[in-house]
Amino acid sequence: MTHALHGGSLIPTGSGVIDAEHGAILDLLSAMTAGGPFGLAELTALRHAVAGHFATETAEMAVLATDRRERHEQAHRSYFASIDALIATAERGGPLNDDDANRLMLWFIVHSNTADTELVEAARRANDEPPMISMDDWLDSLDEADRDALRS
Numbered sequence: 582m583t584h585a586l587h588g589g590s591l592i593p594t595g596s597g598v599i600d601a602e603h604g605a606i607l608d609l610l611s612a613m614t615a616g617g618p619f620g621l622a623e624l625t626a627l628r629h630a631v632a633g634h635f636a637t638e639t640a641e642m643a644v645l646a647t648d649r650r651e652r653h654e655q656a657h658r659s660y661f662a663s664i665d666a667l668i669a670t671a672e673r674g675g676p677l678n679d680d681d682a683n684r685l686m687l688w689f690i691v692h693s694n695t696a697d698t699e700l701v702e703a704a705r706r707a708n709d710e711p712p713m714i715s716m717d718d719w720l721d722s723l724d725e726a727d728r729d730a731l732r733s
């Protein structure tokens with residue numbers, strides 16, 4: 582049996598918006614893994630919440646290098662594929678079990694604590710960059726002879 586708690590618990594990333602969305606998704610996953618109903622309705626609600634949340638993160642990803650952005654987007658696509666496979670099973674009336682719910686929880690916690698934390702940290706660093714100092718403004722403060730020599 583897969584135990585979701587082996588992934589540890591959700592660590593705040595430091596982004597209020599992302600952490601609030603993580604909390605809402607964790608609530609859905611916790612209900613599924615705690616023996617609550619786990620079927621088409623719950624999976625559809627999860628997919629909806631996850632889609633909105635991944636869109637939030639995609640909007641933040643401009644700060645990531647291309648390869649890291651692609652890896653993060655690929656991880657999101659892979660999670661969608663897992664949820665969609667379970668939705669297809671539920672639609673066929675196939676069995677869903679505790680391991681399925683626990684794996685959804687496990688992935689979500691590990692991803693949030695790693696890739697998402699990196700994303701928030703990269704966004705924070707980008708916002709902390711000092712403003713660009715204009716070379717023209719700086720040259721204007723010099724004597725004319727120095728200014729002309731440096732501008733030429």
Ligand SMILES: [Fe+2]
Pocket residue numbers: 599603634638693697
């Ligand atoms: Fe996330």
Ligand SMILES: [Fe+2]
Pocket residue numbers: 638653657692696697
């Ligand atoms: Fe993510």
